[in-house]
Amino acid sequence: METMIEAPARDADRTRAAILRAAQQVFAAKGFAEARVRDITALAGVNPSLVSRYFGGKLKLFEAALDAALDPRLMTDLPKDEFGKMIVARFADEDDRISPLPMMFSAAADSEARAIAQRLLRERVFEPLKHWFGGGDADVKTARFMMVSLGFFAYRDQLPLAEFAGRVEPRLRQWLECEFQAIVDD
Amino acid sequence: METMIEAPARDADRTRAAILRAAQQVFAAKGFAEARVRDITALAGVNPSLVSRYFGGKLKLFEAALDAALDPRLMTDLPKDEFGKMIVARFADEDDRISPLPMMFSAAADSEARAIAQRLLRERVFEPLKHWFGGGDADVKTARFMMVSLGFFAYRDQLPLAEFAGRVEPRLRQWLECEFQAIVDD
DNA sequence: GACGTAAGTAAACGATGGTTTACATAGTGA
């Protein structure tokens, strides 16, 4: 009977999920290259060897973590007439920093991780977004969206410059809102 | 007499310059993390140990290579009434890909290299650019410039997506020109 | 021409870190 009350101490599914969750946090915080397998497994409270056993290695774990973090609905569920304001709010005010973009940037320095990031970004973000924009200019609109988004995150997170780091200056925020809104309005 | 006709086989300054030149190429092509000291010294035709002897290590060599590649005049020598067209031409049509931006991106994944890249970017690009823009909105203008530039390079070089990789689609190019021009016109 | 110093090389060193191997233990069915 007591087996039904509490979960068994050894549960492969639970362990696997704990590793994946820890991986998302550590990869997001430190990037692919500087995230240590031992960091992730220590956070999950398990042995480092389980990364290879359950995921097939660090790279596959990164792929799983990135895949789990990518959700196109974060962009395509917004009303188009308020797209600018709302997407900036989502980007700038996100307190839980498990945004996938920093993970993507960190992957860019590693050729294998970059290949994975490229594929997932195209399949899970670029294509859905292009379909959501629609019309003959969908390609250009999506490219514009990617450039402004990548520029924003690169500027804010990867190269924190002077007093702009962290918060978003009001005039800059207004400009960003107009940029994003113009993409859907054009 | 023959010592005056041809340079001596052993010339520290020449060797140092050869290493620096090779470093610029290899760092630009492979990024900080994946560039091997042995790659650089092999290209320069010297022994790997000379990197530590002449530059104090890989990180210091990266700093020297990045510093040599950064030239603010690449942006601030343009006429303001044609800034948009000309800056895009400079970014997009640059056949020799020793643009410092890819080097900066690759540095972002390494905490030590990132600190160096941040400092050099601020001192050698951000501040001169801000001064060149001038006026009360110089901060915001510079930030806008950085975001669009970083977005462009991140999109084109770091995350080459589908058919946009390599060339720049004409409508996208036109949008970029307007973006950059708007920064100086506002 | 021998000598001392600077320039350069070859080889080994040592730290890092993902992965593998050998082993221990908890749950499960006959």
Place this chain on the structure above:
DNA sequence: TCACTATGTAAACCATCGTTTACTTACGTC
């Protein structure tokens, strides 16, 4: 109860790569 398998751990493994050390060789000078 007794295996048997799945789960997990500890420790060693092993490749990578920047760096250091010991040695060699060329150049300038007395």
